Amino acid sequence: MAKRRGNGEGCIYERKKGQWAAVVSDGTDPKTGKTKRKFLYGKTREEVREKLRTVQNQQATGGIIDAGRLNLATWLNTWCDAYAKPNIKQSTYESYLQQIRCHIVPELGGILLKRLTTTDIQCFYAKMLESGNKSKVQDPETGDMVDRGGGLSPATVIRIHNILNAALEQAKNENKIAVNPVTAAKPPRIEKKEMKVLLVNGGPHPKGCTNRALEEVEKALKEEGIETLIYHIPNVPLQDCIACGSCAKTGKCVFDDCVNEFTSMAKDADGFIFGTPVYYAHPTGKIQSFMDRVFYSAKSAFVHKPAAVISSSRRAGSVTSMDVLNKHLSISEMPIVTSNYWNEVHGHTPSDVEQDREGLDTMYALGKNMAWMLKCIETGKKAGIEVPQNKKRTTNFIR
Numbered sequence: 001m002a003k004r005r006g007n008g009e010g011c012i013y014e015r016k017k018g019q020w021a022a023v024v025s026d027g028t029d030p031k032t033g034k035t036k037r038k039f040l041y042g043k044t045r046e047e048v049r050e051k052l053r054t055v056q057n058q059q060a061t062g063g064i065i066d067a068g069r070l071n072l073a074t075w076l077n078t079w080c081d082a083y084a085k086p087n088i089k090q091s092t093y094e095s096y097l098q099q100i101r102c103h104i105v106p107e108l109g110g111i112l113l114k115r116l117t118t119t120d121i122q123c124f125y126a127k128m129l130e131s132g133n134k135s136k137v138q139d140p141e142t143g144d145m146v147d148r149g150g151g152l153s154p155a156t157v158i159r160i161h162n163i164l165n166a167a168l169e170q171a172k173n174e175n176k177i178a179v180n181p182v183t184a185a186k187p188p189r190i191e192k193k194e195m196k197v198l199l200v201n202g203g204p205h206p207k208g209c210t211n212r213a214l215e216e217v218e219k220a221l222k223e224e225g226i227e228t229l230i231y232h233i234p235n236v237p238l239q240d241c242i243a244c245g246s247c248a249k250t251g252k253c254v255f256d257d258c259v260n261e262f263t264s265m266a267k268d269a270d271g272f273i274f275g276t277p278v279y280y281a282h283p284t285g286k287i288q289s290f291m292d293r294v295f296y297s298a299k300s301a302f303v304h305k306p307a308a309v310i311s312s313s314r315r316a317g318s319v320t321s322m323d324v325l326n327k328h329l330s331i332s333e334m335p336i337v338t339s340n341y342w343n344e345v346h347g348h349t350p351s352d353v354e355q356d357r358e359g360l361d362t363m364y365a366l367g368k369n370m371a372w373m374l375k376c377i378e379t380g381k382k383a384g385i386e387v388p389q390n391k392k393r394t395t396n397f398i399r
Contacts, residue, residue: 012048015041020048024055070176072116073109076100079167095386099160102134103152113171118181121164128152128160129188154188159386161187195270195374196227200262202276202287206232209312210275212353213345216360217273217310220367226374231265233290234258240289247297259290263298270374271337272307273366274325281317283324295328304387306335306373308366310343312353318344333390337373339366 012022022040038055042048080100085093107124108116132152152160165182172180199218203210211230218228239255246254253259266272274291276283295302309325311318319342329336343366345359346352353359 012045012052014045019043020045022048022052024052070113071109072111072113073105075113075171075176076104076109076163076167079170083170084166091388092386095159095389096163098389099156099163103128103132103160104164113177116168116177116181118184121181121185125157125161125185125187128157129154132157154190155381158187158190159384161185162384194225194227195378196229196268197221197271197273197370197374198262198265198269199228199230199273200275200287200290201230201232202274202284202290203312204235204277204284207350208277209345209347209350209353210277210310212350213310213312213359213363214273214275216363217367217370220364221371224368224371224375226271226371229265231262233286235286238286238289239293241292241296251298253293253297255293259293259297262290263294263301266294266298266301269301269305270377271305271370272302272334273310273370274307274328275310275312276321276325278311278313278317278321281320283311283321288324291325291328295332299332302329302332302334304333304335306337306370306377308337308339308343308370310345310363310366312345312347314346314348318342335373335377337366337370339363339369 011024012020015021020042024038024040025035040048040051040055042051077100080093080096084096088096104124107127108120111120129151131150133150161182165180168177168180168182171177199214201208201211201214205211211232214230218230221228236257239257242254244254252263274287276287279285282288307329309322309329311321313321322343326336339362341358341362343362345363346356347354
C-alpha cells in the first residue's frame with residue numbers, strides 16, 4: 001500500500017514492483033491548451049522527492065540548475081579550455097590563462113558560482129587598479145626576481161572584465177546561474193588622450209643639424225594630429241651607468257638628473273625618436289650614456305612603444321651610429337619605425353641640411369609612418385588585441 005505524501009512532496013506515489021514515481025505540471029501545450037505533465041521515477045521515495053524538488057526549483061527560478069559546489073576557478077578553467085580555446089588564437093588563449101591564473105583566481109576563484117555578486121567583481125576591479133600588478137623584474141644586483149608593484153592599467157582590467165563576462169554569460173546560458181553578475185559591474189574607463197611622441201636631440205646644439213632633422217619628423221606628426229615635444233639633452237657632464245642596481249629597488253636612477261626627468265615624461269609618451277650627430281662613426285657620448293641609463297632604469301616605460309633613431313653627419317658614419325642606438329629599442333620589444341631610406345640627413349650646418357631634400361623627405365616619411373603605426377596600435381587596442389606578455393630567462397655562457 002502506498003504511503004501518504006509528505007507536505008510539499010507534490011504527487012508522489014508508489015508503483016508496482018517497488019518503484020516510486022512523481023508527476024508534476026510542466027506548462028501548457030500551445031496546440032491543445034491542456035496542462036502538460038512530467039513524470040519522474042526512482043527506486044525510493046527519497047530519490048523521487050529529490051528529483052521533484054529539483055524540477056520545482058527550476059520552474060521557480062526560470063530553469064536554473066543548481067551549480068552546487070562549482071566555484072569560479074573550476075568554471076573558468078572549463079570555459080577557457082572547452083569554449084574559448086577552440087575559437088581563439090593560441091596566443092590569445094595563453095593570455096586568457098595568464099589573466100585567469102594570475103589575477104582572477106587568486107582573488108575570486110574560491111567563490112561559489114551561484115554566490116558570486118556584482119559587488120565582489122566591482123571590489124576586485126578596484127583592487128586590481130590599485131595593487132594588481134604581479135609582474136616580476138630582475139634585481140640587477142642580486143639577480144633575484146622581485147615584484148614590480150603598483151596597479152594594473154585600465155586596459156588590462158577591461159580585458160579581465162571581458163573574460164569574466166564571456167565565461168559567466170556562458171554559465172547563464174547553461175542555466176548554472178540566474179543572472180550574470182558582470183553585466184551590472186562597471187569596468188574602468190580609458191580616458192581618451194592625445195597621442196604624444198618625444199623626439200630626443202642628442203647633439204650639442206639645440207638648433208643644430210640633428211634638431212633640423214627632428215623638426216621635419218615633427219612636422220609630419222603634427223599634420224596627423226600627434227602631439228610632440230623635442231627634448232634636448234642638456235650640455236652638462238652626464239654620468240655613465242655604474243651598475244649599482246639601485247634603480248631596480250627605487251624605480252629611478254640613483255643620479256637624479258636629466259635621465260630621471262626624461263623617464264618620468266616617457267611613461268606618458270606613445271612613441272619616440274632618438275637623434276644623434278655622428279662622432280667618429282658613432283653616436284655622441286652623452287646620448288649613449290643617456291640611453292644606457294634611461295633604458296636600464298625605466299625599461300617598462302618603453303616596452304611595446306614604437307620608436308626610431310635618426311642621425312646627422314657631414315659625410316659618413318650615420319648607419320653605424322644608428323645601429324648602436326637601435327640596440328636599445330630592439331632589446332626593449334619596441335616596434336622600430338622605418339622610412340623609405342636610411343634615417344639620415346647630411347650637412348655641416350642647418351642650412352646645409354636644408355639643401356638635403358632627400359634626407360628631409362626621409363624624415364618626413366618617417367613621421368608619417370610613425371603616426372600610422374601609432375594609430376594602428378590604438379585601433380588594435382580598441383578591438384581587443386592584447387599586448388603579448390613574453391617570458392625571459394636570464395643565463396650566461398657558463399650556466
